[in-house]
Amino acid sequence: MDNRVDWHRAPGPFAAILGPPLAWFLLFFAVPLAVVLAMSFGTNVGVADIAISGTFANHARTLEPVYLGIFLKSFAIAGAATLLCLVLGFPLALVVAFATPRARTLLLVAIMLPFWTNLLIRTYALMTVLRDGGLVNSALETLGVGPLPLLYNNFAVILGLVYIHLPFMVLPIAASLERLDRSLVEASLDLGASHLGTVLRIILPLAAPGIMAGLLLTFIPALGSYLTPDLMGGPDSQMIANVIERQFKRANDWPFGAALAVLLVNLTLFALALQGLLRRLEPSP
């Protein structure tokens, strides 16, 4: 790390490089977020206006049991989807990392392939597979098993979230596995460890940073997911993003929707801080 550039000696190029993304970030992320924060302290006036009155009533309302319960449910659904992604994604990442270079490229393309199609279209495609007259249920029917309720329930929401987020788990883990020192694996096997033991005691700890990144990249968007519970969920699979959406549209209560959104952002920040803390506690490899 000796070839680091000292920006004090080159302020012009530095500003030119940092300026546009910083301006973009401020204009399209920081400012809207500040508007949402301000609105969460507002009161509805008449049908269409909001006065920023500095009230805490909206934030107090987000802590009512019904909304905390919805948050809890969102955590449970996103957590279950994240764990399933890890269970499915880790072996997949192992295969990718230890494949021949040619096969690895093909596997990576296969993992990225779903991104070539819009999320909405992928979700509808999944729905046609899962519905009563869909592919799975018609196959089951020929085997004499009645149609299973695969769609419009919490199971469908978790399945949809796993389907969407799996690449976000596989890619960081595969990247960290690729950088792993292969001689450590060979040494472990030479010294008599079983294959499973090597995976659990050597590879898994060394891939921990990748796993952590994968967990965050999966959990955070899953927690705020809106489309999947909306389209694939049943009568009681509303997640917090659906409730926020309804405040902005049907309920026409933007201040309360903003307060719920602020709570969601805070919980996400808390998860990030927790991860940072855990990483600091861990002895670096």
Add this chain to the structure above:
Amino acid sequence: MAREDAVGDALTAPLGRRRLLAGMGAAAVAFSLEGCGTSAEQRLNFLNWQDYIGETTLADFRARTGVRVNQSYFATNDELFAKLKAGNQGYDVIVPSNEFVERMRAADMLEPLNPARIPNLANIEESFRTAAWDPAPRHSVPYTWLVLGIGYRRSRVQGTPDSWKWLFDSDLYKGRIALLTDAADLIRLGAKYMGKSLVGVDAATAQAVADMLGRQKPNIRRFHEDDGQDLLLAGEVDLALEYNGDIAQRMREDPDIDFVVPREGSLINADTLAIPKGAKDPELAHAFIDFLLDAEVGRGISETILYPTPNAAARALMPPDYAANPVIFPSGPGWEASEWGRFEGAEMQRLFEELITRMRAA
């Protein structure tokens, strides 16, 4: 240019709250609308429901006037309201339902119409020319009207399911029921089932309806976003709370589907044509509305969308399978007991919403 003004206002107004939002929305659409298209051609931005115009209507308007109609869609009135609440992003004609005409008038979001510029108003049926929800000066013209009811699959139900009981208060069709997700509609129809008027529902009745729906929840397959007719067609459910026009469209594809207005009575609404505040060419917008009210044009629209039309001249041109269709123009005890909906106020709206959120979270 109204859009640039909005941006300018937002920048100069002291600590703009809503105006800043309005400015940002306007700026975003100014980019997207002006990014495409040639400058020589006149354009009109029409914000409509999906599947809610005749097959050739917009092309005909272009052939007659040279104006290209740029149609975009909204899925719910709330979406339309939220979109325009953040500032009119360049739309010239919109299609709000009657309850939202009241709401948008209260929020000063609609331009008053000039009847002199809409001579085809004479085609509208006498009974629709005045309306309690849009007193003079009128800010809207009825485009279609609609009534909620039960769309059902004949071969899968016993007789005619002509009561809200089968949707709200019975496990006979467990797991085969789809309800609309709209809180106000659910609560008001529940009140109707309980023998009360759907106008001026009080908090206690709303709570009682929410409790009833909470008990019914295990029997419900899905709360849908006005796509109940597709769930019905795909065989996902056998009973769906839907609008008569949506079911009439699907009945053409599947004769096993039928529709009934339950005997307790239902909710009647109208979709209307209106000009939002900030439309850049109100004169052109008036001309477009007048065009849509033309008898021949109205026939083309009704042929496609199959919603009941308030346009008497257009209805007279339609074949009897539309003009005398019992689904499109219902009659009988359910129809006679039905009432026009009205906007119950922001406070009640939020209460309805909260009750349904609680019911679904429970």
